[in-house]
Amino acid sequence: MSTGPSLKHLDVDVLPTLIVRTDTSQIISFEGTGFLLAPNLLLTCWHCVRAAPPENCSYTTKRPDDDRIHFLINIQQDENNTDLATANIPLLPGANLTLADSNYYEGTDVYAFGFPLLNVERLPGGDTQLALDFRYLKGYVTRVFWFDQPEFGRTMAYELDMSTPEGLSGAPLMKMGSREVIGVVFGSNEVTRITAFARVDPDTGEREPEVHKVMYFGLAHFTEALKKLTTGATRGLPLSEYLKEDFSNRRERYVFYVRGALVGSDARIELPCGCGTVRLWDPPHSTSDLFCSWCDSRFTIRGLMDGAAAVSTPEGIVPVIGTEKGLVIVDDGEEADDEEETFIPLKLGDRIGENFDPGSEPKAGPYVFFIKPGLIGSAHTIILPCMCKTVLRWPPPHDESALECRACGARFILQVVDGPADHVMTGDGSVKIIGANPEDLE
Numbered sequence: 439m440s441t442g443p444s445l446k447h448l449d450v451d452v453l454p455t456l457i458v459r460t461d462t463s464q465i466i467s468f469e470g471t472g473f474l475l476a477p478n479l480l481l482t483c484w485h486c487v488r489a490a491p492p493e494n495c496s497y498t499t500k501r502p503d504d505d506r507i508h509f510l511i512n513i514q515q516d517e518n519n520t521d522l523a524t525a526n527i528p529l530l531p532g533a534n535l536t537l538a539d540s541n542y543y544e545g546t547d548v549y550a551f552g553f554p555l556l557n558v559e560r561l562p563g564g565d566t567q568l569a570l571d572f573r574y575l576k577g578y579v580t581r582v583f584w585f586d587q588p589e590f591g592r593t594m595a596y597e598l599d600m601s602t603p604e605g606l607s608g609a610p611l612m613k614m615g616s617r618e619v620i621g622v623v624f625g626s627n628e629v630t631r632i633t634a635f636a637r638v639d640p641d642t643g644e645r646e647p648e649v650h651k652v653m654y655f656g657l658a659h660f661t662e663a664l665k666k667l668t669t670g671a672t673r674g675l676p677l678s679e680y681l682k683e684d685f686s687n688r689r690e691r692y693v694f695y696v697r698g699a700l701v702g703s704d705a706r707i708e709l710p711c712g713c714g715t716v717r718l719w720d721p722p723h724s725t726s727d728l729f730c731s732w733c734d735s736r737f738t739i740r741g742l743m744d745g746a747a748a749v750s751t752p753e754g755i756v757p758v759i760g761t762e763k764g765l766v767i768v769d770d771g772e773e774a775d776d777e778e779e780t781f782i783p784l785k786l787g788d789r790i791g792e793n794f795d796p797g798s799e800p801k802a803g804p805y806v807f808f809i810k811p812g813l814i815g816s817a818h819t820i821i822l823p824c825m826c827k828t829v830l831r832w833p834p835p836h837d838e839s840a841l842e843c844r845a846c847g848a849r850f851i852l853q854v855v856d857g858p859a860d861h862v863m864t865g866d867g868s869v870k871i872i873g874a875n876p877e878d879l880e
């Protein structure tokens with residue numbers, strides 16, 4: 439595992455577990471630590487989240503640099519009856535934590551990161567404010583042993599020469615120098631030794647009490663237990679198997695394009711979430727609290743005019759729910775007050791160069807160019823300026839295999855667009871349409 443400079447801080451994915459008042463978001467208490475190993479999946483200890491929260495309160499989490507509070511939904515204990523648990527939250531991981539393949543043994547250097555001994559500060563007005571201070575703790579595995587965990591029975595555990603203060607429960611235990619999670623911190627092991635027996639001094643007759651020496655060791659759930667963790671949030675699979683799923687369609691927020699005439703009608707609208715769950719959106723189609731019941735991601739609805747069948751977004755072409763055939767329009771991904779200004783009616787035609795297999799992995803790109811219809815196959819040489827500032831002159835007969843930058847090796851894809859515009863708004867800003875101006879051609 440490399441820990442290059444591009445990795446985000448651990449506090450992106452290692453998060454505090456908090457109980458807040460549902461109506462006011464006031465923080466009531468801090469319950470432990472949790473962490474993200476996959477999109478929408480928070481892992482923690484069951485003993486941190488199993489108690490029913492007080493009335494009108496809920497378990498939540500938040501990232502330190504983000505004001506949003508996220509409710510933990512679908513809180514579930516590991517089906518193997520261990521002290522591990524999962525919850526769904528609408529967050530994607532960013533700090534590249536991975537699950538260890540195998541168990542580790544005595545002598546392994548480890549560290550943990552979490553939110554022990556957190557302080558809830560009371561402000562003068564009676565409000566509370568959380569001092570979100572993380573701690574980094576390190577040590578090593580002193581032994582792997584059977585631990586009798588009250589209420590959970592015998593469990594294989596890592597004993598650690600490391601302090602694991604209250605609140606660190608649920609924190610990932612990681613192999614030193616990596617972001618490989620090998621276990622989950624759950625408490626400490628107090629080992630008491632009698633160093634002197636009680637006795638009565640024969641000379642003075644004074645009673646001397648028994649002297650105990652207490653040693654504290656950290657405790658963490660064993661790698662094997664974490665790999666086998668199974669809940670509804672892992673779709674009934676052991677965690678190690680679930681993590682092999684394809685998460686590339688997951689988003690923190692989903693935008694659905696819906697035919698405007700359907701919203702407010704008596705139609706049931708199906709909203710397919712990237713997690714695989716289809717949320718049924720029934721009349722009267724309230725947009726408040728619209729989220730996925732499984733992964734908890736937020737949904738945003740954009741109602742579109744009749745005739746728009748698909749939207750070109752920075753992430754690809756997205757169909758409009760409720761319209762089968764019609765125009766493709768472009769959404770630049772920006773929030774707009776006036777939705778209509780976001781959309782320019784454009785008709786997308788062929789994509790050229792997409793299916794050409796260069797035989798080797800392209801070195802950069804592909805870069806997409808927008809081009810007016812009628813130019814490909816004409817007698818014009820088409821001027822394509824690459825991102826690397828090298829210009830490709832693409833001569834007739836416009837052979838797809840020549841759609842490649844000679845300087846940087848990038849592949850080019852040409853998207854034919856028809857319509858009145860000379861620019862397309864994309865996620866990278868305004869892009870000119872090749873052929874809208876004479877200098878694009880020779």
Ligand SMILES: [Zn+2]
Nearest residue numbers: 711713730733
């Ligand atoms: Zn979902």
Ligand SMILES: [Zn+2]
Nearest residue numbers: 824826843846
């Ligand atoms: Zn180039």
